[in-house]
Amino acid sequence: xxxxxxxxxxxxxxxxxxxxxxxxxxxxxxxxxxxxxxxxxxxxxxxxxxxxxxxxxxxxxxxxxxxxxxxxxxxxxxxxxxxxxxxxxxxxxxxxxxxxxxxxxxxxxxxxxxxxxxxxxxxxxxxxxxxxxxxxxxxxx
Numbered sequence: 001x002x003x004x005x006x007x008x009x010x011x012x013x014x015x016x017x018x019x020x021x022x023x024x025x026x027x028x029x030x031x032x033x034x035x036x037x038x039x040x041x042x043x044x045x046x047x048x049x050x051x052x053x054x055x056x057x058x059x060x061x062x063x064x065x066x067x068x069x070x071x072x073x074x075x076x077x078x079x080x081x082x083x084x085x086x087x088x089x090x091x092x093x094x095x096x097x098x099x100x101x102x103x104x105x106x107x108x109x110x111x112x113x114x115x116x117x118x119x120x121x122x123x124x125x126x127x128x129x130x131x132x133x134x135x136x137x138x139x140x141x
Contacts, residue, residue, distance in 0.1 A: 001026060001037075004044045008069045036090070038070075038083050046070035048083045052096065062098035063091050084117055102127050 002022045009016035017025070026035075030051075038046040049067040056062050065087065070079045084099075091099055101119075103110050111121065130138060 001035075001044060001047075004047055004069065004071060007071055008047075008067065011069070011072070036083060036087060038079055040074065040079075044071070045074040046079045046083055048087050050087060050099075052094070053100070056098060056100075058097075060097040062096045062100060063087065065099055065101035068101070080113065081117065 002019050005022055005026075006016055006019070016022075032051050034050055036048040036050070037044055047067065047069055048065060050063045050065045052061060053064045054061040068080060068083060070083070087099060091097075101114075103114060103121075115121075
């Protein structure tokens, strides 16, 4: 699992903590943070990290998909689609009415993939984040 996350961070050109910190993070992840793994030949080929969220439209619940990642050597074989289909199946089994997620604004290939699945970009929503020093400042208000 750590290897897949290290590869994912490199793919996104994001800072990656040391392997032992990744393992600690996996062991101590917040309650409700779930990881769906796709395995092939006893190796992790892809993953989907998600959590249940509430409320949504009509006061319904859903999933928020934080990460969908297919390892480089497994791309192009439909694994991302199968992960999303399984996530949709889990959502339905657990009584959720939707899956929400974000995508990089400049990744047109990824956006096309999500649209092919039936997802649609919501122009009326914006994604915000507060972190680091700004989070500390807000917490101290």
